[in-house]
Amino acid sequence: xxxxxxxxxxxxxxxxxxxxxxxxxxxxxxxxxxxxxxxxxxxxxxxxxxxxxxxxxxxxxxxxxxxxxxxxxxxxxxxxxxxxxxxxxxxxxxxxxxxxxxxxxxxxxxxxxxxxxxxxxxxxxxxxxxxxxxxxxxxxxxxxxxxxxxxxxxxxxxxxxxxxxxxxxxxxxxxxxxxxxxxxxxxxxxxxxxxxxxxxxxxxxxxxxxxxxxxxxxxxxxxxxxxxxxxxxxxxxxxxxxxxxxxxxxxxxxxxxxxxxxxxxxxxxxxxxxxxxxxxxxxxxxxxxxxxxxxxxxxxxxxxxxxxxxxxxxxxxxxxxxxxxxxxxxxxxxxxxxxxxxxxxxxxxxxxxxxxxxxxxxxxxxxxxxxxxxxxxxxxxxxxxxxxxxxxxxxxxxxxxxxxxxxxxxxxxxxxxxxxxxxxxxxxxxxxxxxxxxxxxxxxxxxxxxxxxxxxxxxxxxxxxxxxxxxxxxxxxxxxxxxxxxxxxxxxxxxxxxxxxxxxxxxxxxxxxxxxxxxx
Amino acid sequence: xxxxxxxxxxxxxxxxxxxxxxxxxxxxxxxxxxxxxxxxxxxxxxxxxxxxxxxxxxxxxxxxxxxxxxxxxxxxxxxxxxxxxxxxxxxxxxxxxxxxxxxxxxxxxxxxxxxxxxxxxxxxxxxxxxxxxxxxxxxxxxxxxxxxxxxxxxxxxxxxxxxxxxxxxxxxxxxxxxxxxxxxxxxxxxxxxxxxxxxxxxxxxxxxxxxxxxxxxxxxxxxxxxxxxxxxxxxxxxxxxxxxxxxxxxxxxxxxxxxxxxxxxxxxxxxxxxxxxxxxxxxxxxxxxxxxxxxxxxxxxxxxxxxxxxxxxxxxxxxxxxxxxxxxxxxxxxxxxxxxxxxxxxxxxxxxxxxxxxxxxxxxxxxxxxxxxxxxxxxxxxxxxxxxxxxxxxxxxxxxxxxxxxxxxxxxxxxxxxxxxxxxxxxxxxx
Numbered sequence: 001x002x003x004x005x006x007x008x009x010x011x012x013x014x015x016x017x018x019x020x021x022x023x024x025x026x027x028x029x030x031x032x033x034x035x036x037x038x039x040x041x042x043x044x045x046x047x048x049x050x051x052x053x054x055x056x057x058x059x060x061x062x063x064x065x066x067x068x069x070x071x072x073x074x075x076x077x078x079x080x081x082x083x084x085x086x087x088x089x090x091x092x093x094x095x096x097x098x099x100x101x102x103x104x105x106x107x108x109x110x111x112x113x114x115x116x117x118x119x120x121x122x123x124x125x126x127x128x129x130x131x132x133x134x135x136x137x138x139x140x141x142x143x144x145x146x147x148x149x150x151x152x153x154x155x156x157x158x159x160x161x162x163x164x165x166x167x168x169x170x171x172x173x174x175x176x177x178x179x180x181x182x183x184x185x186x187x188x189x190x191x192x193x194x195x196x197x198x199x200x201x202x203x204x205x206x207x208x209x210x211x212x213x214x215x216x217x218x219x220x221x222x223x224x225x226x227x228x229x230x231x232x233x234x235x236x237x238x239x240x241x242x243x244x245x246x247x248x249x250x251x252x253x254x255x256x257x258x259x260x261x262x263x264x265x266x267x268x269x270x271x272x273x274x275x276x277x278x279x280x281x282x283x284x285x286x287x288x289x290x291x292x293x294x295x296x297x298x299x300x301x302x303x304x305x306x307x308x309x310x311x312x313x314x315x316x317x318x319x320x321x322x323x324x325x326x327x328x329x330x331x332x333x334x335x336x337x338x339x340x341x342x343x344x345x346x347x348x349x350x351x352x353x354x355x356x357x358x359x360x361x362x363x364x365x366x367x368x369x370x371x372x373x374x375x376x377x378x379x380x381x382x383x384x385x386x387x388x389x390x391x392x393x394x395x396x397x398x399x400x401x402x403x404x405x406x407x408x409x410x411x412x413x414x415x416x417x418x419x420x421x422x423x424x425x426x427x428x429x430x431x432x433x434x435x436x437x438x439x440x441x442x443x444x445x446x447x448x449x450x451x452x453x454x455x456x457x458x459x460x461x462x463x464x465x466x467x468x469x470x471x472x473x474x475x476x477x478x479x480x481x482x483x484x485x486x487x488x489x490x491x492x493x494x495x496x497x498x499x500x501x502x503x504x505x506x507x508x509x510x511x512x513x514x515x516x517x518x519x520x
Numbered sequence: 521x522x523x524x525x526x527x528x529x530x531x532x533x534x535x536x537x538x539x540x541x542x543x544x545x546x547x548x549x550x551x552x553x554x555x556x557x558x559x560x561x562x563x564x565x566x567x568x569x570x571x572x573x574x575x576x577x578x579x580x581x582x583x584x585x586x587x588x589x590x591x592x593x594x595x596x597x598x599x600x601x602x603x604x605x606x607x608x609x610x611x612x613x614x615x616x617x618x619x620x621x622x623x624x625x626x627x628x629x630x631x632x633x634x635x636x637x638x639x640x641x642x643x644x645x646x647x648x649x650x651x652x653x654x655x656x657x658x659x660x661x662x663x664x665x666x667x668x669x670x671x672x673x674x675x676x677x678x679x680x681x682x683x684x685x686x687x688x689x690x691x692x693x694x695x696x697x698x699x700x701x702x703x704x705x706x707x708x709x710x711x712x713x714x715x716x717x718x719x720x721x722x723x724x725x726x727x728x729x730x731x732x733x734x735x736x737x738x739x740x741x742x743x744x745x746x747x748x749x750x751x752x753x754x755x756x757x758x759x760x761x762x763x764x765x766x767x768x769x770x771x772x773x774x775x776x777x778x779x780x781x782x783x784x785x786x787x788x789x790x791x792x793x794x795x796x797x798x799x800x801x802x803x804x805x806x807x808x809x810x811x812x813x814x815x816x817x818x819x820x821x822x823x824x825x826x827x828x829x830x831x832x833x834x835x836x837x838x839x840x841x842x843x844x845x846x847x848x849x850x851x852x853x854x855x856x857x858x859x860x861x862x863x864x865x866x867x868x869x870x871x872x873x874x875x876x877x878x879x880x881x882x883x884x885x886x887x888x889x890x891x892x893x894x895x896x897x898x899x900x901x902x903x904x905x906x907x908x909x910x911x912x913x914x915x916x917x918x919x920x921x922x923x924x925x926x927x928x929x930x931x932x933x934x935x936x937x938x939x940x941x942x943x944x945x946x947x948x949x950x951x
Contacts, residue, residue, distance in 0.1 A: 195822040195876055203875025207822055214656060225655075225910075349756050379719065381702055388703070391658050397759055401704035402694070402767035403718040405760075410727040419727055483748060487741050494734030502732075509728045510738050515760035 011311040015337045020049045024340050026477060030520045031293050032056050032334055033136025034354060035362035038456035038474060053334045057174060057327055059138040073122060075160040075243050077115045112157060119159035123384050124370040126166060127377075130357045131367055141173035141326075142166065143353060144292050146384075147392035149184050149216060151193040153385045160243060161189040162385045177285055178276050178324040181217060185268045188240035194390065197239040201253035204232040209271070211390050217275045219284045223260060230257040234271040276324065286315035286329065294339060295348050296396060304343070311338050346477050349399050350520045352380035355408055356415070358520070363453055363475075363508070365415040366446035372420060376411040380404045400518065412512035416448060416505050450504035462500065464492045468507060475511045477520075484514060573858070576930060579799060579812045579846075580677075581792075581863040582705065583839070585820030586657065588832055589868035589885030589913070592630070593644060593902070597623045600905035604872040607827070608879070614828040618644075624902050629833040632840025636890055641847055641856075643894035643948050645922060647903040649884035649915025653867060657820070657881070660866040665707040667920050667939050676923060677811050678710025680931065680938045685713065694766035695774060698802065699813035700795040708813055714763070715813070716770045721778035721798070724771050743768045777805025785849060787841040789834070792816040796846040804853050810931070819865060823876035839863070843890055856892055860930050860949075863888040864919065870911050884915035887922060893930065893951045900946075921946035 015024070025045035029036040033056065036044075044052040081089060081104075092100035133139045146169055153162050165187055172180040184190050185208070191197050194208035209231030213223045237252030238245070257266045262274040275281060287297060290312050297312060298305040318329040333339055350358065356373055359365060367373070377383055381404055387393055413419055459470040468488040472480045488507045495503050511517055591608065595601050596615045615625035616634050624646075626634055636642040650669055654660045662671035674682070677697060685692035697708045697715035708715035718724045729736045747753065747761045781801040786793030795814040802809060818835055825832040843861065850856035868885025884903050903913035920943040927935040929949045936942045 195878070198823065198876040200875050205822065205874050205876055206880055210656075220656060220659065347756055349760070379702055379723065389657065397756065398703075400760060400763055401702070401714075402716045402763060402770065403702045403704075403724065405763055405767050406718075406724055406726060406771075407702075410723070413726075413728040413731070417728075417731060419731070481748065483745065484742070487738050490741070491734050491738040494737070495732055498732070506732055506735060509731060509735070510742060513726065513728065513739060513764075514742055515764045516757055518760050519756060 011307065011336075011338060012314050012332055013337050014335045015049050015340050017048045017050075019337075019340070020052075021045055023345070023477065024049075025052060027340060027345050027520075028052060028056070028334065029136070030354070030358065031339075031348075033140055033361075034130065035358035035520075037362060037364060038453065038458075049335055053331060056137040056334070057331055059135040059174065073125075073160055073163050074118060075164075077118060077160065078111055078158050080241070115157065115159050119153050119162065119385070120371070120374075122159050122163045122166075123374050125163075126384055127357075127370050127374055128367070130353065131360050136361075137330075138170060138173045142169045144289070145169035145172065145180070147292075147387060147395075148288065149180075149190065150387035150390050150392035151189045152387055152389075156189045156192045158189065158192070161187075161192065164243060165189040166385075174327040174330060176324050177319070177326055178272075181212075181276065182269055182272050184216065185212065185235065185238060185272060186245040188243060188245065191238060191240055191245075196235055199232065199236045199238070200248075200251040201233065201236050201255075204229075204236050204253065206232040208232070208235055208238075212271070213275065215391055217281050217284060218278055219280065222278065222280045222284075227259050230259045231271050233257050234259060234266045235268045238268050279320075282316040282319040282324070283313070286312050286319055289326075289329070289333070290315060291395070293333060295344050307338075311336070346516070346519050348520050349396055350518055351393070351395060351399060352377050352382035352404075352408070353384075354520060355380070355518070356411060359412060359415050359512075363416075363450075365448050366418075368415065368418060368446055372414065373411070376407055376414070379407045380411070405518075408518060409513045412517075413509050416450075416509050416512070418446060418448075448505065450501055450508060454504070464503065465489055467504065468492065471504075471507055471511055475508070476514065476516050484511075575858050576932075577803060577810060577812065577859045578926060578930060579796075579814070579859060579861040580707070581839070581843075581861060582813070582815045583819050583835075583863060583865035584661070584815055584817040585865070586660075586867045586869055586881055587819045587835075587865035587885060588821060588825065588879050589865075589882075590871065591825075591827070591832060592627050592836060593624050593646065593886045593898075594627060595624045595902050595905065598905050600871075604905070606873070607877045608825055608873050610828055618898060622898055624898070627833060627836050628828045629837035630840040632837075632842070632844035633888065634840075635844055636847060637896065640896040641890055641892060641894065643889040643896055644898045645887045645889065645917060645946065645948055646898065646900040647884045647913065647916035648864070648887045648900075648919050648922065649867070649913075650918055650920070651915075653883035653909075653912065653915070655867065655881040655883075657866060662706060664864060664866055664919060665705060667923055673940075674711050675705065675707040675709045676938060677707050677813075678713050678715075680710075680927060680933055681708075681713035681810075682710040683937055684933065693769075693808065695770040695807065695809055697811045697813070698774070698799075698807075698809050700798055701815055703815075705813050705815070708811065714766065715811075716766060716774070717813075718774065721775045724767070724775055740768075773807065774802065777802045777807055780805065782849060786845045787838050790816070790818075790838040792838050793842040793845065796842050797849075800846055800849045800853075803850065803855050803859060821869070821878050822874065822880060823878040825878045843888075847890065859891055860893055860926065861888075861890040862922070862926060863890075868913060871905060871908060871913065872911060883909065883912040885913075887919070889922075889948055893949055895948055895950045899948060917946055918943055922948060925949050 022041055022045050025041045029041055029044060088100065089104050130139050146166065151165060153159065156162060168183055168187060194211055195205045196208040199205035206228050210228045212231065213227065214220050233253040234257055237248040239248055240246050252267065254265055256263060259266060259271055260274045260278060264270060266274065290297060297308050315329050315333060318332055322328045356377060360367055374384065381399060382393055453474065454467055454470060457470045457474055459466055468485055469480050472484055488510060491506060491510060492503050495506055590601065591610055594610045594615045596612045602609045610627060614628045616628055616630060617625045618634070618637055633642055650663065652669065654663060659671050663669055665675050666673045667676040681692045681696055692713050694714065695716045699705050699708055699715050699717035701717060702719045704715060704717045726739060729739060743764045746765045747758045751757050751761065778798050778801050781797040783794050783797045786797045792814065799812045799814065816835065816839060821832050824830070847856055850859055864887050865885055867881055867883055869879035869882040874880050900917050903916060907914060920939055923939060924935040924943045924945045925948050927933040927938055928945060929951050
């Protein structure tokens with residue numbers, strides 16, 4: 001009997017193979033991805049924890065994702081003015097040559113209109129990829145980094161830069177955080193978003209320097225205002241031309257700076273190195289990943305809170321030990337008994353991405369319209385490529401309020417039935433439509449066959465009570481609540497005479513309005 | 521401490537549809553029926569304090585991103601102002617003069633506020649801030665929302681509701697506080713109280729109801745149960761169950777009033793006008809809501825903020841035009857006397873412009889209060905442009921002094937209890 005007390009037990013103890021069943025595999029696939037079908041969950045459960053986790057971590061082993069036109073986004077829509085044109089524009093403004101000024105303005109507006117169209121395409125592309133990618137953890141990490149290094153198209157107004165940044169996150173998904181931090185200060189979208197493109201030694205702009213430490217690496221309180229001012233000097237002259245980073249030597253402050261205890265003629269990379277030498281950096285990143293994949297980090301002196309903090313310190317230790325390689329830390333996390341503890345399961349509020357993509361991936365509903373889904377995502381507070389601020393998405397309870405909860409319920413109705421909710425995509429509600437519209441792409445009709453899920457669960461067709469139980473177990477996880485089961489069965493009785501599919505869809509819509517459906 | 525939460529739980533447990541009246545009668549929450557509400561006029565009920573009518577409304581307008589106070593209320597006689605802002609200063613001749621004696625005036629796009637000022641409906645409070653200003657958007661916003669310089673704890677309006685409703689069976693009605701938008705502000709989140717929020721009224725309803733007549737009953741059965749047995753009240757599950765029920769309870773009432781919003785009388789650009797049109801409709805429609813919260817974003821003008829025209833000016837134009845339209849509508853409906861509006865931003869901006877023709881995060885800035893109950897005029901003194909703190913304006917009025925005035929004089933609440941500390945009241949109201 002291993003009577004070790006919680007205090008001296010290894011916080012990173014791995015889960016034993018025999019404890020890794022359907023519920024654990026469901027949890028893994030939901031947290032390290034966006035959920036899966038009953039068949040997929042059973043496969044992972046049969047593989048056991050090591051093989052299942054390795055499969056998710058080893059993105060290169062599964063087929064790459066090929067979206068039609070993936071490499072066909074146009075990087076030349078936004079054209080900066082040539083030097084001759086710049087002079088012409090400047091002269092026109094000075095001499096109040098309204099016609100020329102208007103001509104330039106029109107040109108810019110036309111460019112922006114065209115770019116906004118492409119921005120929608122890029123948004124559709126990523127949502128489609130999130131839904132269909134055979135490498136769910138790669139996409140989940142990409143979403144994590146997008147929220148971490150939050151940049152919004154609203155300000156960058158350059159769809160290709162946003163696409164490039166997204167690919168940067170994907171290529172570093174489970175790679176090295178240090179390299180990513182170096183890359184981010186060379187990333188055009190970031191430089192634009194955080195106002196660094198005009199920053200010069202005469203007038204340094206502090207925005208990027210501040211957020212680089214406050215939100216990207218160290219957290220508030222782990223640097224001084226002076227480090228921000230000095231850091232801003234180190235980043236002067238960092239800008240871009242076209243789609244590439246540009247170092248403007250003449251604008252860079254080559255003087256000696258002192259940042260986070262490090263002195264010298266530091267440039268942006270020197271600044272990043274000074275950051276990476278801070279012990280607190282690994283803790284900050286580990287904490288953020290813990291909150292994203294496991295749950296809140298409780299405060300206070302209770303045993304549970306201390307256990308969590310010990311666990312996060314171990315994650316940070318692994319991250320430091322691997323010189324900021326993310327994969328080893330993630331492997332430890334996803335294999336740990338801690339990750340599968342009952343107290344961490346079905347307690348986290350799904351992000352809008354987890355809700356929408358999870359429903360499609362696990363229930364196999366039609367995707368219907370990516371545009372409508374993107375609009376719903378926005379209303380739920382998670383518009384891809386448009387995080388609300390540089391802080392990204394707060395997550396947790398911040399996702400939920402009376403407004404977003406209705407949208408969450410209504411987007412589920414939409415996926416299951418095709419009924420477009422009021423206020424979205426011109427929808428006006430209405431009765432269940434059995435013959436829906438054609439799917440946007442890929443052909444086939446978008447009528448949903450709910451029996452697919454039941455068959456996957458091994459439940460026959462026809463037995464309503466059994467079906468209700470299976471749906472509750474699969475869609476909500478955990479034990480079936482009798483009241484909830486009763487509500488579904490009562491509905492089925494009222495709907496007697498309707499087809500079995502119809503009743504199933506009705507029951508699934510009801511499970512989706514159960515507040516506990518919002519948990520993962 | 522946990523009693524508040526217990527009482528909330530009780531209320532939600534009892535609201536369940538189909539619970540027999542016989543068993544619920546003794547504890548029926550006051551807000552369920554108008555008649556019950558009258559009977560329940562007991563200590564602790566909102567507005568029960570002697571002399572304070574219970575139909576008073578507070579509208580909070582949040583200018584998000586850090587409004588540049590110096591280009592909003594312009595110190596046009598200070599040379600330092602023009603020296604520090606070569607490209608973006610408001611030229612003297614563009615400034616809207618409020619009073620020949622005053623050394624400061626309004627941004628040229630704030631003609632709407634000028635009209636309110638002329639009608640005695642506007643109070644400009646200068647140099648508002650707090651000690652050791654924080655220049656992070658998030659932290660500083662949280663400081664304003666919690667009224668705590670450590671930015672911790674519940675929202676100040678949430679605490680107000682917690683206190684006011686603690687004596688009542690069932691606590692406050694969820695729509696005692698309404699925020700427009702799909703984010704719920706921290707200011708309105710208390711320990712037990714949580715405001716209702718929505719972006720547009722037609723989305724504030726479950727779309728599955730029309731699928732089959734059996735769905736509606738089943739839906740109510742699920743949502744109105746509130747927190748189901750065995751669920752820990754502090755858990756996310758309980759939080760979701762409470763929110764689902766709050767949404768359902770307030771949905772019908774709110775949708776009925778907001779349908780009547782007169783959006784076309786408000787500025788069309790931006791969303792502030794639409795939001796205030798909805799608030800006006802809800803006020804006219806007789807909702808019992810005490811606090812409305814709207815947000816006007818985009819003030820983080822690090823680059824290209826413009827001077828008399830441009831980005832910042834457009835935002836101010838929307839602000840002035842919307843507030844003017846709001847009080848016009850309320851005045852015509854005979855409702856303006858019960859509506860106080862308070863505008864704030866998480867911080868002002870640096871005195872000196874940066875190299876991108878914009879301004880970086882700063883400190884003290886003006887607040888606006890509007891309505892017939894304000895002490896009209898320009899209050900406080902303009903912060904000095906010579907005596908700076910690290911390039912930033914020093915504050916003269918702690919924002920919690922303004923909160924104190926609003927809570928004590930307008931809401932009839934014990935400000936010390938809500939704010940945790942006594943602050944000197946700013947004399948901004950004449951009630």
